[in-house]
Every structure is written in structure tokens, then in C-alpha cells.
Amino acid sequence: MTNRKSLTIIxxxxxxxxxxxxxxxxxxxxxxSGYVDYSYISRLSDGSLIRLPYRISSINFENRMKNISLNGxxxxxxxxxxxxYFLGSSNPQDFILDLRELYLTYSGNKYDFxxxxxxxxxxxxxxxxxxxxxxxxDYYYLFFGGIDRKMASLSIALDYYIGDLKIxxxxxxxxxxxxxxxxxxxxxxxxxxxxxxxxxxxxxxKPFEGGIRGIYSAxxxxxxxxxxxxxxxxxxxxxxxxxxxGSDLSNPFVDIVYGYRKTNVLGMGIVLLNNWVxxxxxxxxxxxxxxxxxxxxxxxxxxxxxxxLTDSLHLSYPLIEKSQYVQATFQIETELPFxxxxxxxxxxxxxxxxxxxxxxxxxxxxxxxxxxxxxxxNPANFFTPGMGVPIAILTDKxxxxxxxxxxxxxxxxxxxTSMLDISSSSNSHLANGSLTELKAIFSFNQNTxxxxxxxxxxxxxxxxxxxxxxFNKMEDFSHFRFELKYFF
Numbered sequence: 014m015t016n017r018k019s020l021t022i023i024x025x026x027x028x029x030x031x032x033x034x035x036x037x038x039x040x041x042x043x044x045x046s047g048y049v050d051y052s053y054i055s056r057l058s059d060g061s062l063i064r065l066p067y068r069i070s071s072i073n074f075e076n077r078m079k080n081i082s083l084n085g086x087x088x089x090x091x092x093x094x095x096x097x098y099f100l101g102s103s104n105p106q107d108f109i110l111d112l113r114e115l116y117l118t119y120s121g122n123k124y125d126f127x128x129x130x131x132x133x134x135x136x137x138x139x140x141x142x143x144x145x146x147x148x149x150x151d152y153y154y155l156f157f158g159g160i161d162r163k164m165a166s167l168s169i170a171l172d173y174y175i176g177d178l179k180i181x182x183x184x185x186x187x188x189x190x191x192x193x194x195x196x197x198x199x200x201x202x203x204x205x206x207x208x209x210x211x212x213x214x215x216x217x218x219k220p221f222e223g224g225i226r227g228i229y230s231a232x233x234x235x236x237x238x239x240x241x242x243x244x245x246x247x248x249x250x251x252x253x254x255x256x257x258x259g260s261d262l263s264n265p266f267v268d269i270v271y272g273y274r275k276t277n278v279l280g281m282g283i284v285l286l287n288n289w290v291x292x293x294x295x296x297x298x299x300x301x302x303x304x305x306x307x308x309x310x311x312x313x314x315x316x317x318x319x320x321x322l323t324d325s326l327h328l329s330y331p332l333i334e335k336s337q338y339v340q341a342t343f344q345i346e347t348e349l350p351f352x353x354x355x356x357x358x359x360x361x362x363x364x365x366x367x368x369x370x371x372x373x374x375x376x377x378x379x380x381x382x383x384x385x386x387x388x389x390x391n392p393a394n395f396f397t398p399g400m401g402v403p404i405a406i407l408t409d410k411x412x413x414x415x416x417x418x419x420x421x422x423x424x425x426x427x428x429x430t431s432m433l434d435i436s437s438s439s440n441s442h443l444a445n446g447s448l449t450e451l452k453a454i455f456s457f458n459q460n461t462x463x464x465x466x467x468x469x470x471x472x473x474x475x476x477x478x479x480x481x482x483x484f485n486k487m488e489d490f491s492h493f494r495f496e497l498k499y500f501f
Contacts, residue, residue: 116129137235270308
């Protein structure tokens with residue numbers, strides 16, 4: 014399968030290049046750009062290597078001819094192996110070819126129409142926009158910026174221009190989820206539940222998703238409004254089933270069932286510009302509902318023996334969650350004295366309403382694989398938003414600070430990035446936990462630079478959640494990073 018995929022990609026590039034050579038006498042042109050990246054990342058605690066995948070190479074290409082263009086991105090993702098001994102595996106490969114984007118664009122006088130595998134970007138603020146839901150996220154690249162942390166979907170998009178008004182619409186017939194590295198010990202972020210694929214209930218009906226966004230530009234900046242509807246990017250607990258052997262429930266099997274809520278998002282945004290400061294803001298209202306009213310199904314036990322022991326469904330508890338929540342991000346950016354650039358963000362997440370049915374809290378019926386104290390087995394306690402800003406799984410309130418300064422004729426860039434968790438707790442300090450990165454990027458020339466970065470994560474031993482507090486769990490992810498990057 015891998016060889017077939019590789020041959021397909023290579024054939025596509027060859028055909029595209031051949032097409033360019035044939036049509037050189039016309040208006041066709043091919044533009045290629047990208048980078049090659051070598052990275053090394055190790056923990057501060059013990060110097061051990063952090064084995065997270067990263068893109069060792071990325072190639073962007075565009076073949077344009079009159080009103081039509083073919084755009085794409087081909088990346089190579091490097092998965093660091095635990096060792097280089099292949100006694101237990103016949104596959105020595107640790108690289109994955111990823112055709113991240115491939116789409117056609119047709120441009121008219123007042124519109125641009127795109128079809129294919131593409132990444133969509135909505136919102137006005139940097140990275141943490143609650144209205145940016147048209148594309149899923151790759152959690153392996155959660156702390157990266159721009160489209161690097163996004164995942165493409167098979168979709169169509171239309172940009173229509175009416176004077177100072179731009180209308181963007183997106184539609185996909187396929188439900189796209191986030192890429193979440195479940196069970197990877199090197200990944201710093203943990204979720205409250207970790208489902209097995211057999212436990213996820215397929216979406217009933219058509220998994221269509223799409224939305225529309227309008228942006229009006231004026232002298233002061235712009236204002237925007239958007240609507241998006243689809244199924245959540247991240248799974249939710251949708252209920253549990255209890256099985257026994259015939260009428261006997263003395264040794265029950267509890268089957269956890271996960272699914273994806275249907276969510277509608279109403280968004281507003283604004284950008285204010287003047288000569289010394291830029292203000293950006295995005296606000297999203299999320300209306301979400303679990304449509305799985307009936308979760309009864311055959312037991313998911315994998316072996317014939319275990320299925321024989323628990324072949325009868327006795328009890329079914331669908332949660333039927335329904336919630337409303339709001340997320341907002343406010344951003345200000347300006348230049349301070351001495352050429353120091355600053356970007357500051359304030360993020361807030363607030364659940365306005367929540368309702369669900371109850372789970373069985375019984376001494377004779379325990380729910381496995383849920384890392385939740387039975388005393389706190391209230392569905393509202395482990396509700397996580399399935400859309401919106403990804404850091405909402407970590408905190409309800411946060412401040413982001415980013416400082417940059419260029420020196421040595423812009424050859425050296427110094428930067429500080431910090432995230433402060435300011436959610437309410439019994440702690441008297443400003444922040445419960447924090448993530449801070451110090452970074453230096455030195456450019457040897459126009460094409461090559463080297464980066465050194467130090468990331469420190471600080472938790473809070475006095476936090477009410479104790480060891481369950483996300484920043485306490487993330488402390489061991491504090492790391493040093495070296496990066497050598499060549500652009501072409």
C-alpha cells in the first residue's frame with residue numbers, strides 16, 4: 014500500500030512537470046518552494062530524546078495556466094524510532110509521505126473556486142481563533158503556528174467579492190477529525206478518556222459539514238461574521254452499555270461508547286488598525302448536541318470466548334449531551350521602543366449551559382478505562398469542547414505573550430513566548446501554570462538558519478486538581494530544541 018501511494022505521488026509530480034514542459038510556449042508556469050528541516054528535541058529533566066514526529070521536508074508547488082491553477086503540498090514526516098534494531102520488524106522505514114494539499118483553483122472576475130484536498134483558515138487573531146473550525150488540527154503540531162498545525166479535508170470552497178465585501182463558503186461531504194496521539198507517552202497533553210476504535214459509534218446520517226463567512230473591509234480595518242456546522246473534531250463520551258450472560262448480570266461487561274456531537278458555531282470578529290497599534294478579536298458561540306439517542310449495539314468484545322460470556326445487553330445509558338459554550342480571543346500588537354515587537358492575547362472559555370442523562374453509579378457496575386474518580390462521575394465534569402480553540406482542553410482562561418527583536422542587521426532574531434493559565438483556583442498567584450519558550454534564530458544567509466529554543470513548563474503543586482492538573486502533567490515536557498532549516 015505504501016509503495017502504491019509513493020508511486021502515485023511520484024507519477025503525479027512527473028505528469029505535472031511534463032505538462033509544464035509541453036505547455037511552456039503558452040502561459041503555464043510552475044512555482045516550487047519549500048524547506049528541509051533537521052530537528053533535535055530532548056527533555057530538560059534527564060536529557061532523553063522526545064520521540065515526536067516532525068516534518069523533515071515540505072514542498073509547495075503551483076502550476077498556473079490562465080485562469081486555472083493546481084496547488085499542492087507534499088511533506089515528509091519523520092518518526093523517530095526507539096532504536097535501530099529490526100529483529101522484531103521487517104519494515105525499516107521511519108518516513109511517511111504526506112500529500113497534505115492538492116486542489117484546483119479557477120479564478121473569475123469576482124470569484125475564486127477551489128476543489129480538492131485543502132486547508133481552510135478562518136479568524137482574525139493569531140492561532141487561537143474560536144471561529145477557525147473549517148479544518149481539523151494535528152495535535153502533534155499543536156504548538157506550531159499557521160497552517161503547519163492544520164489538516165486538510167476533501168472540500169470545495171468559493172470566495173466571492175462584492176466591492177469591499179468578501180464572502181467565503183466551504184463545504185465537505187466528509188467528517189474530518191483532529192489527529193490526536195492517543196497513548197503516546199512523549200506527547201504532553203492528556204485527554205480524560207482514551208477510546209479504542211471499536212468503541213467509537215459511527216455517525217448516523219450524512220456527515221456533511223460546511224459554513225459561510227463574510228468579511229467587510231474599511232479604512233479602520235474589517236469586521237466579519239461566520240456560521241459553521243458539522244460534527245465535532247474531537248470525540249465525546251456518548252454513553253455506556255452493560256452486558257451479561259443471558260439473564261445473569263453477576264459478572265457484567267461495561268462497553269463504553271464514544272461518538273461525535275453535532276455542533277453549530279456562530280462567529281464574530283473585528284480588526285482595528287492605526288499607525289501604532291493593531292487590535293484583533295474573535296468570538297464564537299457554540300451550540301452542540303449529541304444526536305446518539307440510541308446506543309444499543311452488539312457487544313464489542315473482541316474474542317469469541319469473552320463474547321459468549323457477555324452476549325446479552327441488559328442496560329443502555331445514552332448521555333444525550335446538550336451544551337452551549339462561548340469562546341473569545343482578544344489580541345493587541347504593537348512596536349515598543351528599541352525595536353521590540355509585542356503581541357498579547359487574552360483567551361476565555363465559558364460553558365453557558367449543559368444537560369445530559371446520568372451514568373450508572375453502582376458498586377456492582379464499574380466503568381473501566383475512565384481515568385475519573387467515581388465520586389466525580391458526573392458527565393459535566395469531563396465535558397470537553399469538540400470545536401474551537403484547542404487549548405480549551407487545558408484551561409478556561411489564558412494569557413499569551415510574544416516578544417520579538419531583531420539585531421545584527423536582522424541576522425539574529427530573539428524571541429520570548431509565554432502562555433499563562435489564569436483560570437480560577439485557590440492559588441493566590443496570577444497564574445496557576447505556565448509554558449515559556451526562549452528562542453534564538455540565526456540566519457546564515459537567505460536560505461539557511463539555525464534555531465535554539467528552551468521551553469519550560471511550570472505546574473502548581475497547590476492546584477485543587479493536584480496531579481490531574483494539565484500543567485502538572487506537562488512539566489516533564491520541558492525541553493531543549495535544536496533546529497537547522499534550509500529554504501528553497
